[in-house]
Every structure is written in structure tokens, then in C-alpha cells.
Amino acid sequence: MRKIMHRSILIAVATLLMLMLLPVAPNQASAAASKKQVIAVPAATLWKSPGIHRKLDLPSLGKNVDLRAWTSAMNTTEKRRWLTGKTETQALYGQEVKVLQRKGNWVQVAVVEQSTAKNSQGYPGWMPEVQLAEVSASPAVRVDRKAAAEVVVASKTANLYKTNGSTKLLELSFGTRLPVVSEHKGWIKVDAPRYGYALLRTSDVKLLEAGQTEKQPTGTQLVETGKAFLGLPYLWAGTSAYGFDCSGFTGAIYRYYGILLPRDASEQALAGKSVAKADMQPGDLMFFAYQNGKGKVHHVSMYIGGGKMMHAPKAGKTVEIIPISTASYAKEFAGARRYLNN
Missing domain, CATH: 3.90.1720.10 (endopeptidase domain like (from Nostoc punctiforme))
Structure with missing residues (x-):
């Protein structure tokens, strides 16, 4: 009986050791590492601190940002000068940010592409959390392997459409960059944060080829x-x-x-x-x-x-x-x- 129990214990220990050596499913930490936070509005305005905005700033603060309405409402020099020292920077649709801390419905983020001595992770500021979206940290899979890898909005502004090509989703700013899924007859299908696949007109963008360094401008x-x-x-x-x-x-x-x-x-x-x-x-x-x-x-x-x-x-x-x-x-x-x- 003792031999049987001893053998059972040895088998159990051996099984436990084998299980410890087997690959494990990704935990929540590794799953989070495969995601990143990006801007999900045409341009998010980052503030020095939460809640210091005026009533006229509301078009810039919701889930559906209207930058034309916001900037039009600042129709005097005084209204525009008021922002001095209260806003920090802006980040465009699709730009990656690192969340530094949360306070109610606001998050302090660092804009990864905007280098600064203020923070090693990027330029910091506060914004409404509703203006963020979580996306895969891996590049989008291109359906058409001959398609460009990325587009940059070349027009001053460009409309982003649903895949039906007629329903407008957002108006994007010059310089907005998005991964390409496919190209077809005057349209570029992109992977758009919050909306999934969406369309941009070829005439509004510059195409960047996969694996190629951007050509230096004159x-x-x-x-x-x-x-x-x-x-x-x-x-x-x-x-x-x-x-x-x-x-x-x-x-x-x-x-x-x-x-x-x-x-x-x-x-x-x-x-x-x-x-x-x-x-x-x-x-x-x-x-x-x-x-x-x-x-x-x-x-x-x-x-x-x-x-x-x-x-x-x-x-x-x-x-x-x-x-x-x-x-x-x-x-x-x-x-x-x-x-x-x-």
C-alpha cells in the first residue's frame, strides 16, 4: 500500500513539473501588452488639468468632436488667447498615447510621437477618456498584399466614410496616418479606430509602400x-x-x-x-x-x-x-x- 501511495505521489509530482514546463495561455497582463490606446476623434485636445474648460470648449470634449464648431466659436482674440497655458497639445486620430493616470472621466496621456523633456513616454496632458479607443498593437493585416502599408491625409481635411462609400464617419485632419487594408478604384480601405474598416478617397491621401523608408522631402x-x-x-x-x-x-x-x-x-x-x-x-x-x-x-x-x-x-x-x-x-x-x- 505504501509503495502504491509513494508511486502515486511521484507521478503527481512529475505531472506537476511537466505542466509547469508547458506553454501557458496569455494572462491579462500579456493580453494588455498586445493592445494600445489611440485617439478616436479627429483631434484630441490635451489640457493642463481636467475640468478647466469653458462652455464654448464643449464641442472639443465629447465623443463626437466638432473642431470646426469649436474654433468658429473662438471668434475673438481674447477667446483664443484664453487657451494659453491651459491646453498643452493635440493628438490626431489614430495616434498612439500612453495612459499615465485617471481622474474621473479624464485621463492623463502621453502622445508617443511628440518627444519632450517633460515625459520620456511622450508629450503629456489631460483629455476625456471617451476620446480614446483600444486597438491591436500589431499592424493591420492587409487583405490586398499589393496595397500600400499606410496612408497619410494630404488634403487639409478628408472625409472618412463607411464602407458603403456614402455615409460620412469623420472629417480627418491633414497628417492623419492610418494602416491600409486594400485599394480599389479610387478608394483606400483603412483600419479605422472605433469604426473598423472604412474608406478614404485616393485623391485625399499619400500612399506609403510597405517596408520602404519615406523619401526625404526637399x-x-x-x-x-x-x-x-x-x-x-x-x-x-x-x-x-x-x-x-x-x-x-x-x-x-x-x-x-x-x-x-x-x-x-x-x-x-x-x-x-x-x-x-x-x-x-x-x-x-x-x-x-x-x-x-x-x-x-x-x-x-x-x-x-x-x-x-x-x-x-x-x-x-x-x-x-x-x-x-x-x-x-x-x-x-x-x-x-x-x-x-x-
Whole structure:
């Protein structure tokens, strides 16, 4: 009897050891690691803290964001200037964010693509949690293997449609990037957060081939892309076609071509390589600082050639082109940087 019990114990121990060596099903932690949080509205505005918004900001805060209504409601310089120091940045539809903490219906997130010294995970700020969607961390499976891997919205705005091609889901901003599923007769089927498969018109996007590095733009291309936004009203913290701040503008133009710059002007001024003012070329960025150019960098513009620059100046102004000799800027010039390999 004792031999039988001893043998049973040995078998049980051996079985337990074998089970421990077998692969186990993914647990909740590994399942969570296979997912990521992305923006599920045309552009999410990140705030310095929850609940500091005004009534007129409500169109930017719900599940169905209306950025046109929001920016139109800010019809005075004072209403736009009020955002200064209260909003941090924006993130476009489909951009990945890391959730840092929660507070009621709000989450503090870090925008992964927007580098900053403020947080190693990305640019931080608070937003309504309802504007997030959870998606697979793996790239979407392309139904058509000949299709491009990704699209970038090239128009100032582009409509995202249901797969019937007639029902509008969202209006997306310039620079929005989405994975491609297939291409067919003037339409691109994309994997769209919150909606699943959806359609964009081929004429509204730039196609990026799978496995290929994005071709470096010329300075002239950067300038021409930026000129499409001349006349667009300045928006503090803006990074979308509904309004830019100074570094949001320069960052968006470079990002369209696959070049990621730091989010803030003061950190863009530390990236790339220094260029003498006399050697500036179109596409180079110019920086301006307090204390006659010797203090902290507070503004950035793009040199367009011919002694002129293009920039998003401040609340109450629009994206414009002015001479680099303009007195208020000339006295604060703090250097130029180049981010292209030429």
C-alpha cells in the first residue's frame, strides 16, 4: 500500500513539473501588452488639468468632436488667447498615447510621437477618456498584399466614410496616418479606430509602400506644403488643420514627410544641425528667444527663401509670410536649424 501511495505521489509530482514546463495561455497582463490606446476623434485636445474648460470648449470634449464648431466659436482674440497655458497639445486620430493616470472621466496621456523633456513616454496632458479607443498593437493585416502599408491625409481635411462609400464617419485632419487594408478604384480601405474598416478617397491621401523608408522631402516641398495653411487662424497647442501654434505648424509639416521633431520650439531648437543665418535654405527653421535672442526660445518659423519666413505667430493672427527683417523678430533671432540631410 505504501509503495502504491509513494508511486502515486511521484507521478503527481512529475505531472506537476511537466505542466509547469508547458506553454501557458496569455494572462491579462500579456493580453494588455498586445493592445494600445489611440485617439478616436479627429483631434484630441490635451489640457493642463481636467475640468478647466469653458462652455464654448464643449464641442472639443465629447465623443463626437466638432473642431470646426469649436474654433468658429473662438471668434475673438481674447477667446483664443484664453487657451494659453491651459491646453498643452493635440493628438490626431489614430495616434498612439500612453495612459499615465485617471481622474474621473479624464485621463492623463502621453502622445508617443511628440518627444519632450517633460515625459520620456511622450508629450503629456489631460483629455476625456471617451476620446480614446483600444486597438491591436500589431499592424493591420492587409487583405490586398499589393496595397500600400499606410496612408497619410494630404488634403487639409478628408472625409472618412463607411464602407458603403456614402455615409460620412469623420472629417480627418491633414497628417492623419492610418494602416491600409486594400485599394480599389479610387478608394483606400483603412483600419479605422472605433469604426473598423472604412474608406478614404485616393485623391485625399499619400500612399506609403510597405517596408520602404519615406523619401526625404526637399526644402521647397516643405515650404509648398506649409503654404496650404496660409490664412489659418493660430490656435494655442494646435497641431491640426483646424489651427496650429508655432511649433505645431512646423512639426506637422515635417511629420507629413515622416520626420518627427520635438513638440516644443525650445526643443526643436536643439534638434537637427545648426545653420548660419547667411546659409539658410528653404525648409530650415528659425528660432526666436527672449532677451534679444539670448534667453529662452519661445517661437519658431520656417525659412522659405528670398529673405522671408512663414509661421503661425500668435492668437489673433493667422499663418503668414513676412520678411525675416521684420523688426520684432529680427532682434530676437536665436539661430537656425536644418533637419534634412543636405
